[in-house]
Amino acid sequence: MKQKILVTGGTGYIGSHTVVELQNAGYEVVIIDNLSNSNADVVDNIEKVSGIRPAFEKVDCLDYEGLEAVFAKYEGIKAIIHFAASKAVGESVEKPLKYYRNNLMSLVNLLELMPKYHVGGIVFSSSCTVYGQPDILPVTEEAPIKKAESPYGNTKQINEEIIRDTVASGAPINAILLRYFNPIGAHPTALLGELPNGVPQNLIPYLTQTAIGIRQQLSVFGDDYDTPDGSCIRDFINVVDLAKAHVVAIDRILEKKQAEQVEVFNIGTGRGLSVLELIHAFEASTGVKLNYKIVGRRAGDIEKVWANPERANNVLGWKATATIEDTLRSAWNWQLKLRERGIQ
Ligand code: UD1
Numbered sequence: 001m002k003q004k005i006l007v008t009g010g011t012g013y014i015g016s017h018t019v020v021e022l023q024n025a026g027y028e029v030v031i032i033d034n035l036s037n038s039n040a041d042v043v044d045n046i047e048k049v050s051g052i053r054p055a056f057e058k059v060d061c062l063d064y065e066g067l068e069a070v071f072a073k074y075e076g077i078k079a080i081i082h083f084a085a086s087k088a089v090g091e092s093v094e095k096p097l098k099y100y101r102n103n104l105m106s107l108v109n110l111l112e113l114m115p116k117y118h119v120g121g122i123v124f125s126s127s128c129t130v131y132g133q134p135d136i137l138p139v140t141e142e143a144p145i146k147k148a149e150s151p152y153g154n155t156k157q158i159n160e161e162i163i164r165d166t167v168a169s170g171a172p173i174n175a176i177l178l179r180y181f182n183p184i185g186a187h188p189t190a191l192l193g194e195l196p197n198g199v200p201q202n203l204i205p206y207l208t209q210t211a212i213g214i215r216q217q218l219s220v221f222g223d224d225y226d227t228p229d230g231s232c233i234r235d236f237i238n239v240v241d242l243a244k245a246h247v248v249a250i251d252r253i254l255e256k257k258q259a260e261q262v263e264v265f266n267i268g269t270g271r272g273l274s275v276l277e278l279i280h281a282f283e284a285s286t287g288v289k290l291n292y293k294i295v296g297r298r299a300g301d302i303e304k305v306w307a308n309p310e311r312a313n314n315v316l317g318w319k320a321t322a323t324i325e326d327t328l329r330s331a332w333n334w335q336l337k338l339r340e341r342g343i344q
Helices: 013-024 041-050 064-073 089-094 096-116 151-168 203-211 239-254 275-286 310-316 324-340
Strands: 004-008 028-033 055-058 077-082 121-127 174-180 182-184 218-221 236-238 262-267 292-295
Touching (some): 013 028, 013 041, 013 077, 013 239, 077 096, 089 096, 096 151, 121 151, 151 174, 151 262, 182 324, 203 218, 203 275, 239 262, 262 310
Parallel strands (some): 004 077, 174 262
16 A cells, blocks of 8 residues: 655645655655645646646644644555745744744644654755854754754754654654755646745746746846855755655655654755856756846845755765756746746
8 A cells, every 4th residue: 555645835846846756656645735825736737747636635734623634534644744834034034923833833733743643754844044154065964053044044943953852752753854955946847846926035936037027137146255256155956856855755764764763964966056157057058048137145145055965865865866957947947837827
């Protein structure tokens, strides 16, 4: 029988790609999502890509009774991948309590329900934001956790601690914390991708919207950083590669291969690319010229961060494989497809 995995936030950007990879690997998936930042038709597109329709329940993770009803209805859930969270750094500064409530209470609810329904594993969406500006690059999982720059970042740090404390208290839970670097790109079918609400805050959606003419100009936030070309450096990780990291993490938990009850892995490529390099790579790989200009720095930005992914490479047996050119083309194809569908 197929093993059942609950995916919270499964209609979101990373969640939807992960659902497909779980299905490809033979797992049965139950999605819950409150659709606050996604659309129910993502479920149709997941089915188009994988050929399998996942179960879907519109439930908010803050709704304890609603959540419990899902655990009861889909008996035998083996593990959870917890994506559902608010994720806009700027908004979190404006509305910290929204972030603390959403991101912390959702996890608390899940962790309380897991033992009751004999769900023994959880993979948690963490972020390289927990490192702040690392002193040593590429950054390893041993790097110190720096004071968070935003309430959003703080919720990721606190969530990691909530999981560690819960496991340390003796709860029968095995956890893997995946610290993502900068996920970009879309599914090669162009049926799944990132669909930001309103004006995008993140680089790639803003860039592709500029390229297609929805936005007039891309602002590059700063060219006076201490980097070779002066723009910030990030580790841009293909979203399908990232999705596959979740499958191997789930395999590892269910096959009881963990060395510790809580393990943490960087999920990145190991390669840092500057914002300007990324723009030029986009132009070269798509043939589309981009209208951009250098403006001042954005408050709260980290100068440079990229992963040392060796632990994930060696222990999980996972490695990022997509080229940046293919990844950028996939992001562009997704933007073209959105126009074709009359969405953006
Ligand atoms: C941030 C968070 C990350 C979070 C992610 C999702 C930090 C340190 N990082 O990533 O944890 O998961 O958001 O929302 O909190 N840029 C431009 N012009 C733009 C947009 C971005 O030049 O219009 C630049 C930024 O200055 C930055 C880079 O592009 O240097 C990447 O920005 P972005 O895509 O927003 O991601 P992060 O800020 O790295």
